Amino acid sequence: MNTIALIILLAIIFDFILNGIADYLNLKMLCNELPAAFHGVYDPDRYRKSQQYLKINTRFGWVTGTFNVIVILIFWFGRGFPLLDEWVRSFNYGPIITGLIYMGILILVKSLLSLPFSIYATFVIEERFGFNQTTWSTFLLDMIKGVSLAILLGTPLLAGVLAFFEYAGSNAWWYCWIAVTVYMLGVQFIAPTWIMPLFNKFTPLEDGELKSAILSYAESINFPIANVYVMDGSRRSRKSNAFFTGFGRHRRIVLYDTLIKQHTVGELLAVLAHEMGHYKKKHILQSMVLGILQMGMMLYLLSIFISYQGLFDAFYMPQKSVYAGLIFFGMLYSPLGFFIGIFMQMLSRRNETEADRFSVETTRDPNSMAEALKKLSVHNLSNLLPHPLYVFLNYSHPPVLKRIREIQG
Numbered sequence: 001m002n003t004i005a006l007i008i009l010l011a012i013i014f015d016f017i018l019n020g021i022a023d024y025l026n027l028k029m030l031c032n033e034l035p036a037a038f039h040g041v042y043d044p045d046r047y048r049k050s051q052q053y054l055k056i057n058t059r060f061g062w063v064t065g066t067f068n069v070i071v072i073l074i075f076w077f078g079r080g081f082p083l084l085d086e087w088v089r090s091f092n093y094g095p096i097i098t099g100l101i102y103m104g105i106l107i108l109v110k111s112l113l114s115l116p117f118s119i120y121a122t123f124v125i126e127e128r129f130g131f132n133q134t135t136w137s138t139f140l141l142d143m144i145k146g147v148s149l150a151i152l153l154g155t156p157l158l159a160g161v162l163a164f165f166e167y168a169g170s171n172a173w174w175y176c177w178i179a180v181t182v183y184m185l186g187v188q189f190i191a192p193t194w195i196m197p198l199f200n201k202f203t204p205l206e207d208g209e210l211k212s213a214i215l216s217y218a219e220s221i222n223f224p225i226a227n228v229y230v231m232d233g234s235r236r237s238r239k240s241n242a243f244f245t246g247f248g249r250h251r252r253i254v255l256y257d258t259l260i261k262q263h264t265v266g267e268l269l270a271v272l273a274h275e276m277g278h279y280k281k282k283h284i285l286q287s288m289v290l291g292i293l294q295m296g297m298m299l300y301l302l303s304i305f306i307s308y309q310g311l312f313d314a315f316y317m318p319q320k321s322v323y324a325g326l327i328f329f330g331m332l333y334s335p336l337g338f339f340i341g342i343f344m345q346m347l348s349r350r351n352e353t354e355a356d357r358f359s360v361e362t363t364r365d366p367n368s369m370a371e372a373l374k375k376l377s378v379h380n381l382s383n384l385l386p387h388p389l390y391v392f393l394n395y396s397h398p399p400v401l402k403r404i405r406e407i408q409g
Ligand SMILES: [Zn+2]
Pocket: 274, 275, 278, 352, 355
């Protein structure tokens, strides 16, 4: 086993063990005492249910995680990568087509293997806790649409990346960087109008108290919005949310229908003010810039490693190729990706606190924000007392009690 193989193997094991420990600690934190802030909001039955939900999801995560690690190790050490390569090369296509077939097969197999888990999560776990609203036909249609979209959008991108690294020599990484960035921005630009409506229905919010409250608030903070949309989130789940998409004049605020049903106008306004805070405080721009920088760094490192013999030896590949190099590099990158991920989560938690503060300062209504957060946690059966290590590794938002404390502080 060479150094590269050892690094990747250790990274897989380390990740598995660390997540296991975090899960274990997280479950040990469960206690029957309801935090004081939630008295009167969580009834004891529902609180118990939220703990059950956490336990079941954690156990399910263990099963999925263990399965994934076993599959990848069997495929790797069973010499699956070179076997597949030999077969795909026998079709005698050029390097780009061969690469697309090779990667396509791996992605397809990976998706098929995760399908039973996704069915179980939706139709057994979410169902049991009363969240699931997805019918089998919605589930199937989602899958068909998702796969078609992945093929339609992913193939040109992948073909482009393969072609740059195949033919553009040492310039490949930054050509690629520019092309991928433009492509991603383009997709994000068309997403609200072309892609998202494939999966959900967006209807403009009806005139009324809520809409005029939102528009006049937006004006008060000098944040022009053309329209507010309601999304039929209830088509898939009873869980609720709100978000912004697109930029410029395509920017839209989206409220889940499930959210509107549960909250007062004041609470909805507080939630939207939080979302607008992300824009006003330039969090959206920040994460976009960081994403682009990370992409550049990744492509640069890729350009160094893609011709490195050791990377291919690690996976028993007799022949070098751009496509296999891309996959292997992805695995080699994961330790670095792990630390970057943790940093991004920390940044995100900080931004969430900042957006909460923005909401409270501009609406001058800390109670509505706090109430909204409480209701959301109860409704979505959130874990009120996650372990700090678990938060550090996985949370993009601070735990709800911390948010409430900051808001009311
Ligand atoms: Zn937020």
